[in-house]
Structures are given as structure tokens and as C-alpha cells.
Amino acid sequence: MRYVGWSHNHRFREVTNMREPNGMPRMPLRPATAVLLVTLSGFACASHRILVPPRLNLVPYGSVGLVTFTMENAKGSLHEFATRRFEEYVLAAQTGIEVREFPRADSAQALAGGDRGVPVVFFGHLKVSNVKPSGGLIGLSLPHVEATVSADLSVELRSTKTGGVLWRSSAAATEKVGQLAIVGGQPEFAARDPNDAYGHLVNRLVYAVTYDVRSTWVKQ
Numbered sequence: 001m002r003y004v005g006w007s008h009n010h011r012f013r014e015v016t017n018m019r020e021p022n023g024m025p026r027m028p029l030r031p032a033t034a035v036l037l038v039t040l041s042g043f044a045c046a047s048h049r050i051l052v053p054p055r056l057n058l059v060p061y062g063s064v065g066l067v068t069f070t071m072e073n074a075k076g077s078l079h080e081f082a083t084r085r086f087e088e089y090v091l092a093a094q095t096g097i098e099v100r101e102f103p104r105a106d107s108a109q110a111l112a113g114g115d116r117g118v119p120v121v122f123f124g125h126l127k128v129s130n131v132k133p134s135g136g137l138i139g140l141s142l143p144h145v146e147a148t149v150s151a152d153l154s155v156e157l158r159s160t161k162t163g164g165v166l167w168r169s170s171a172a173a174t175e176k177v178g179q180l181a182i183v184g185g186q187p188e189f190a191a192r193d194p195n196d197a198y199g200h201l202v203n204r205l206v207y208a209v210t211y212d213v214r215s216t217w218v219k220q
Helices: 031-045 078-093 104-112 194-209
Strands: 002-006 012-016 049-052 065-067 071-072 098-101 120-134 142-160 167-184 184-190 216-219
Touching: 002 142, 012 098, 065 078, 071 078, 078 120, 078 194, 098 104, 104 120, 120 167, 142 216, 167 194, 184 194
Parallel strands: 065 098, 065 120, 071 120
Antiparallel strands: 002 012, 049 216, 120 142, 142 167, 167 184
16 A cells, blocks of 8 residues: 655655555565575486496496506606506496506507407506606706606506407596606606505596596486
């Protein structure tokens, strides 16, 4: 209901009776409450997520081979550490498979089959570049230094029946590493604790190349 009155300054002013039809006063809606209601409404209407199976399903193979990765432009055990981390990621991503390890010297045997024959084999190559020791010391022999290192990891899955490539993936990363030796200007990875020294670098590379091996959540 509205009332119109005459004020002392001879101007009309309108007064509104702020009551609902039931006689109860109308409560103002605060901005924060309105935003919360809109947000909750959006969540209620949002699409749900589904788990998509991996693009590279290894379960049908049952057993897969893994040859120790090769390494370029560096010495030490970085490639062996990357191989083990790759194996861990694959086994964690898919159950119902086993991984048979082959040293690099037995790569031909792994691909040909034999007593330890497997239907498919993983091969990988690690390339190190742009090693920049802290403090800008280059071309010297240094026992233990921190350095910024760039690396590329490429992995492929080959059929032991045909020798053909069934799958391939690659990744690149740059990270600061520790416990690195520079011998004759070339980096040498021989840390007592490789996970602490250059685990971040290897984890980034392996996580990226194993994307197709993992199940992923997507919105539908």
C-alpha cells in the first residue's frame, strides 16, 4: 500500500509500506547472499565428470618390456633414474600388467623376443642441454654444483612381432638440479640421492610422456 503526504516544503513524498501480503515485513537480500545463491545454482546445473580410460591401454599385452633409456650430452646415471621413474609411473597408472626390464645391451633380444619374449617394448632417449652452473662457471671441472639443466625425453613403444612403432611421446623441461659434477665441461649425474638432486626434472619429464598411459577426469 502506498501513502502520499504533504511535507513542510510543499513537495510530495511517497512512502511505501514494506510488507508482504501476509503482513510480514520484507527482508532485504544482501549482495553476498545473492552471489552465494547464484553460485550454488551454478554448481547444481554444472556437468558432472567422468573417468576416461587411457589412450594407451597396456592391459591386453599383459607383459611389456622396458629397455634402459639412453642418454646424450651427459654422463652418470640420470638415464637409469629416469627409466626407473618411468616404470613406476606406468605400473601406478595401470594394474594387471608386469614390466620386464632389459639392459641396453639386450635391447635387440628384447625386440626379437626369445626366452623372455614380450609382445611390446618401451625404448627411451634422454637428451641433456643448456647446462648452466650457478655463478656462471663454465668449462671447468667442478665436483658438486647446482645448475639449471634442460632435458628432452622421448619414449616409444614397439611391437616385437613387426618392429613397428605403436606409440610415441616426448617432453621437455628445464629445472635447477643439485649435486651435479662438471667434468671437462660435460655434466655428470652421480648424486647419492638422485630424487633429491634432480627428481623434479625427471618427474616433470616422465609425468608428461606418460599422459596417455593414465586415466583422466573430464567434464561431460
